[in-house]
Amino acid sequence: MDSEDKKTKLNPESWVDRYADYLFNYTISRVGSEEAAKDILQDTFVAALQASGRFKGDAAERTWLVAILKHKIIDYYRKSNTLKAKSEVPLAYDYTSDGELPERQIADPLSIGENDQIENVELGMAIEECLSQIPEKHAQVFSLKTIENWNTEDICKELNISPSNLWVMVHRARTALMDCLNTQWFKNP
Amino acid sequence: MISCEKAALICSKTQYREAGLWEQFQLRMHLFICKTCTEFSRRNAKLTELCSKASVKTLTREEKYDLKIRLKKEGDTKS
Numbered sequence: 001m002d003s004e005d006k007k008t009k010l011n012p013e014s015w016v017d018r019y020a021d022y023l024f025n026y027t028i029s030r031v032g033s034e035e036a037a038k039d040i041l042q043d044t045f046v047a048a049l050q051a052s053g054r055f056k057g058d059a060a061e062r063t064w065l066v067a068i069l070k071h072k073i074i075d076y077y078r079k080s081n082t083l084k085a086k087s088e089v090p091l092a093y094d095y096t097s098d099g100e101l102p103e104r105q106i107a108d109p110l111s112i113g114e115n116d117q118i119e120n121v122e123l124g125m126a127i128e129e130c131l132s133q134i135p136e137k138h139a140q141v142f143s144l145k146t147i148e149n150w151n152t153e154d155i156c157k158e159l160n161i162s163p164s165n166l167w168v169m170v171h172r173a174r175t176a177l178m179d180c181l182n183t184q185w186f187k188n189p
Numbered sequence: 190m191i192s193c194e195k196a197a198l199i200c201s202k203t204q205y206r207e208a209g210l211w212e213q214f215q216l217r218m219h220l221f222i223c224k225t226c227t228e229f230s231r232r233n234a235k236l237t238e239l240c241s242k243a244s245v246k247t248l249t250r251e252e253k254y255d256l257k258i259r260l261k262k263e264g265d266t267k268s
């Protein structure tokens with residue numbers, strides 16, 4: 001490792017486990033395409049690795065990665081503009097519903113789905129944000145169980161832990177999430 | 190009577206419908222007398238609801254693995 005033992009240290013080996021999902025969702029919410037987001041994410045990590053010598057340790061690791069990611073997203077838009085000579089901003093939006101453009105649908109007073117969609121993306125980001133602040137293992141177990149819906153037995157086998165161990169980690173993660181997620185999410189409807 | 194910590198842990202388990210019958214019974218008895226855990230239980234259920242409606246995308250394990258390999262290669266060529 002380099003001699004950056006003051007301030008924040010970079011730890012590229014743990015980037016993927018710690019930040020990939022957070023950065024992935026961040027990117028999807030801005031470019032609207034999962035495939036593009038994957039490419040951008042990879043470019044970001046590679047760029048970050050190449051620039052790691054210039055990291056001064058003033059910012060948190062994730063903040064620094066997000067800063068690089070933002071540049072990559074801008075690059076993505078530049079490239080796609082020169083390629084296709086058009087500049088629409090794709091929203092993270094399900095076009096398959098009835099093939100109507102979202103800007104037309106917003107005019108429809110009966111459809112309130114768009115706000116839900118945006119809110120759910122925000123919620124997802126908030127959850128990812130909180131998960132990146134708790135111990136890695138807890139976050140991993142929680143995600144597998146809650147977001148990817150693995151069953152308990154498979155997770156235990158995969159991570160070589162006991163069920164009671166799993167539940168303690170899931171529980172810790174849940175408790176941390178409840179504290180971390182903004183109280184606005186917990187308001188009763 | 191079980192402790193609040195134990196009750197809270199069972200409560201998290203019930204969010205996945207994986208608490209045993211005896212555990213469920215113990216929890217219910219506890220919630221009967223404990224306001225704090227009842228509130229915790231409400232928030233826990235709300236969290237389950239939030240997680241299911243949040244749009245969270247995750248990379249698959251293979252994709253993460255590929256990314257790691259890619260980064261490792263990059264790191265090796267750099268040094």
